[in-house]
Amino acid sequence: MASLTLEKINKRFGATRVIEEVSLDIKDGEFVVFVGPSGCGKSTLLRLIAGLESITHGDLMIDGQRVNDLTPPERGIGMVFQSYALYPHMSVYDNIAFGLKLAKSEKQTVDERVRRTAKILQLDGLLDRLPKALSGGQRQRVAIGRAMAREPKILLFDEPLSNLDAALRVQTRNEIAHLHERLGSTMIYVTHDQVEAMTLADRIVVLNDGYVEQTGSPRELYEQPASRFVAGFIGSPKMNFLDVDARAEGDAGCRIQVPGIGERVLPRRLAGDSDDAPLTLGVRPEHLTPTTAAGEAGFRIVNVEYLGSEAYLYLETSNSDTLVCRSEAPSPFARGERVTLDFAPQRAHLFDHDGRALPPADVEQMSTQATIS
Ligand SMILES: Nc1ncnc2c1ncn2[C@@H]1O[C@H](COP(=O)(O)OP(=O)(O)OP(=O)(O)O)[C@@H](O)[C@H]1O
Numbered sequence: 001m002a003s004l005t006l007e008k009i010n011k012r013f014g015a016t017r018v019i020e021e022v023s024l025d026i027k028d029g030e031f032v033v034f035v036g037p038s039g040c041g042k043s044t045l046l047r048l049i050a051g052l053e054s055i056t057h058g059d060l061m062i063d064g065q066r067v068n069d070l071t072p073p074e075r076g077i078g079m080v081f082q083s084y085a086l087y088p089h090m091s092v093y094d095n096i097a098f099g100l101k102l103a104k105s106e107k108q109t110v111d112e113r114v115r116r117t118a119k120i121l122q123l124d125g126l127l128d129r130l131p132k133a134l135s136g137g138q139r140q141r142v143a144i145g146r147a148m149a150r151e152p153k154i155l156l157f158d159e160p161l162s163n164l165d166a167a168l169r170v171q172t173r174n175e176i177a178h179l180h181e182r183l184g185s186t187m188i189y190v191t192h193d194q195v196e197a198m199t200l201a202d203r204i205v206v207l208n209d210g211y212v213e214q215t216g217s218p219r220e221l222y223e224q225p226a227s228r229f230v231a232g233f234i235g236s237p238k239m240n241f242l243d244v245d246a247r248a249e250g251d252a253g254c255r256i257q258v259p260g261i262g263e264r265v266l267p268r269r270l271a272g273d274s275d276d277a278p279l280t281l282g283v284r285p286e287h288l289t290p291t292t293a294a295g296e297a298g299f300r301i302v303n304v305e306y307l308g309s310e311a312y313l314y315l316e317t318s319n320s321d322t323l324v325c326r327s328e329a330p331s332p333f334a335r336g337e338r339v340t341l342d343f344a345p346q347r348a349h350l351f352d353h354d355g356r357a358l359p360p361a362d363v364e365q366m367s368t369q370a371t372i373s
Helices: 042-050 092-102 107-120 136-149 166-183 194-200 218-223 228-233 363-372
Strands: 004-013 016-026 031-035 057-062 077-080 154-158 186-190 203-208 211-216 240-248 254-258 262-266 277-283 288-292 299-306 311-316 322-327 338-343 349-351
Touching: 004 042, 016 042, 016 211, 031 042, 031 194, 042 077, 042 154, 042 186, 077 136, 092 107, 092 136, 107 136, 107 166, 136 154, 136 166, 166 194, 186 194, 194 218, 203 218, 203 228, 211 218, 211 228, 228 277, 228 349, 240 322, 240 349, 254 277, 288 322, 299 322, 311 338, 322 338
Parallel strands: 031 186, 031 203, 077 154, 154 186
Antiparallel strands: 004 016, 004 057, 203 211, 240 254, 240 277, 254 262, 277 349, 288 338, 299 311, 299 338, 311 322
């Protein structure tokens, strides 16, 4: 087990900047997930930590010791890749033992570690099999076993579930969560799948174009996204965004005019008192409440998606954007009908023209100050 500190890490490939000033403290035993869209630098950051790529600027510390110049084995890190990378001609036993034998461990130590690892990963009945005689999930467990057997201080996972089908993905995801609980090792996991990030992470790091956009627990990122980028990335179906005009409304926050919905006062603090600041309103599908509309009022339902436990209504706005709102299943609404929408102002978000979230209006503090003065 180990803690990890990244201090202003930068990576360039030639003139291309891929990682920009990434600073991060990862605690001993923490499960941290890097997420972000394709090409944002997730795998590169993981490979910098593993020692598979060199760091252009910045320091990487493990347990307080600078490790920039250490080789991957010297760093005490194990890595599991998306492609499993098992040796096809070797048995499960030999695949798991490979790194230990390479490190010239005693035969008895190798045997003990392989059997202990296989037991934890429930591979003990499969030790004589070749990889081709295993399911995708079992192969991925062997790949994890191979990384684990050397008892690394830190385990890194690069999209380890991408090659599995949906059911196996959920099962293996659960196994990784249990593994973390049992081993208590520091784990860093890369994925572009926000469900994996939400379910596995103690802490999520959202990357955008090589920068850290926000770091926080899954709940913090979901409920208090710092930017429109994070708000749109975390959550499925994603948050609805609407252009609105806003003006300051004293202690209460700001008043916005939402096309097709009406005026609402949101407990969010505007940067200045300027009238009519163009902002973006963000509301999650589960926070929009649909009601049958009279005549041509509201929004037309263009699709109803039935998912068994819930349904999603896809609604057309006047400027041809689509809004999504959750409804019970089976839905009382049908395609072609019109609905009006409402939402609780305290559940909505506002973003400025740079995409930064407006902070909450500290209504309590403001009224206390007013009382004191
Ligand atoms: N060896 C390299 N030489 C030049 N550019 C590279 C190299 N490796 C990665 N890149 C570039 O760095 C950027 C980040 O790549 P990286 O693989 O880290 O992204 P990612 O977030 O893991 O993407 P994905 O989810 O698609 O795997 C990309 O623009 C990629 O083209």
